[in-house]
Amino acid sequence: MHLSKVAQWVENSVKNAVAPVTGMGDNVDKVDLPKAYAVTDSKHAVGVFPPALQPHLGDEFKSYDGQVGYFNPQGGWAEAKNATLSMLNEARRMGAEVVSNARVTSLVYAEPKYDQTKPKVIGVKTADGRTFLADRVVLAAGCWTSSLLDQLKLSLPRSVLKATAHCVLTLKLNPEVAQKFKGAPVTFNMYSGFYTFEPNADGILKCAIHGTGSLDFDPANYPGTDFPNVATEKQLKHMIAELRSQYPILQLEGPNKNAEIHFTRMCWYSDSVDENFLIDFFPGVDGLLVASGDSGHGFKSGTDELVPDFGLSSHQRRVFSFAHHLEMNDPANPNRTSMDSIRIGEEAPNPESYLESDAIKAKM
Incomplete structure (x- = not known):
């Protein structure tokens, strides 16, 4: 993928990550969450990792020249298998x-x-x-x-x-x-x-x-x-x-x-x-x-x-x-x-x- 396309992707991703969530109703608590931001140098790249891991990172993060990226602190991961099993069990509980x-x-x-x-x-x-x-x-x-x-x-x-x-x-x-x-x-x-x-x-x-x-x-x-x-x-x-x-x-x-x-x-x-x-x-x-x-x-x-x-x-x-x-x-x-x-x-x-x-x- 060409660098200019990746750079545009990064820009759009940051915009999407900081945009307010709509369609959730008026009763949702408004919480000031940390915002996504572009990562522009190796200091920023290394800084998103836990301190114990930072000394052990490779050149992909430490040598940041010519790279573009972003970090979204609201992002994360879920255990898809366990989440799916939980939904299955809940469906059964509800009579499915x-x-x-x-x-x-x-x-x-x-x-x-x-x-x-x-x-x-x-x-x-x-x-x-x-x-x-x-x-x-x-x-x-x-x-x-x-x-x-x-x-x-x-x-x-x-x-x-x-x-x-x-x-x-x-x-x-x-x-x-x-x-x-x-x-x-x-x-x-x-x-x-x-x-x-x-x-x-x-x-x-x-x-x-x-x-x-x-x-x-x-x-x-x-x-x-x-x-x-x-x-x-x-x-x-x-x-x-x-x-x-x-x-x-x-x-x-x-x-x-x-x-x-x-x-x-x-x-x-x-x-x-x-x-x-x-x-x-x-x-x-x-x-x-x-x-x-x-x-x-x-x-x-x-x-x-x-x-x-x-x-x-x-x-x-x-x-x-x-x-x-x-x-x-x-x-x-x-x-x-x-x-x-x-x-x-x-x-x-x-x-x-x-x-x-x-x-x-x-x-x-």
Whole structure:
């Protein structure tokens, strides 16, 4: 990504971060929270990290010449797995019935009426022969959305939603070094797409690359609930090189070893071309709401608040619509964009300067 584009991204991000939140009602307590700001030099960059970690930062933060960035003290991270489990348990507590092992194979349509202009979906059938009827069917199948729609004979142009696979790496840190990271911010390299989280309570540090991903994997071939371990030597070397450029304190081998590879896993995206969600009723069909297009940021928005009542703003209704996504994929559209043009990611630092390939192989 060109520097001028990154600089504009930083400027817009700071503006968005300091803008007042709207639509929350008049009863919300007005709290003077710390504001986001642009990071312009190495002193600012190092200063956002906990004091115990500052002496151990790499050149990516200490050598700031020619870089641009911003820090948002209101930002952070959440434990997506535990949050999702909590929501699931709350739904059950409120009376929702959760049915497991129910692989949908077809839709159930209402008998056509004389004045009916399009078919109406009233339920689904599963592989074991069960039928579930509903006033409205919400299809929120993540990366499986496109292939499931194909199976249900409601195909979309493949470019509207594209399943991509991304490698996630986690390290288990020794307690002493993990303590130095306590309070560390989420980091995101806008050139490589590499991002990291503060280690959790168990000392597990997670990192990944938000990029164009891989198209070599078909989610239809991974129907289970396990997370496939598909990291290649190249991917591991790439990510560890990125991690070491930020945190050279992390030693994966030798007498000063203080961390080890915990696991790798595949993270699926359902990518839309401009990274907007797709939340709309399927064209030409009544009763079927599609909610997909997470594009790697599905957890952050509280989509549970958007989908049940289709509670979108006028802007969201436009950019989350089928019409918008089909338009963005129209070759004749002069404003058509490419995922590759908005996703970031350049070559990683030379990994040979950090780890020998044999050491990587031993971890796989």
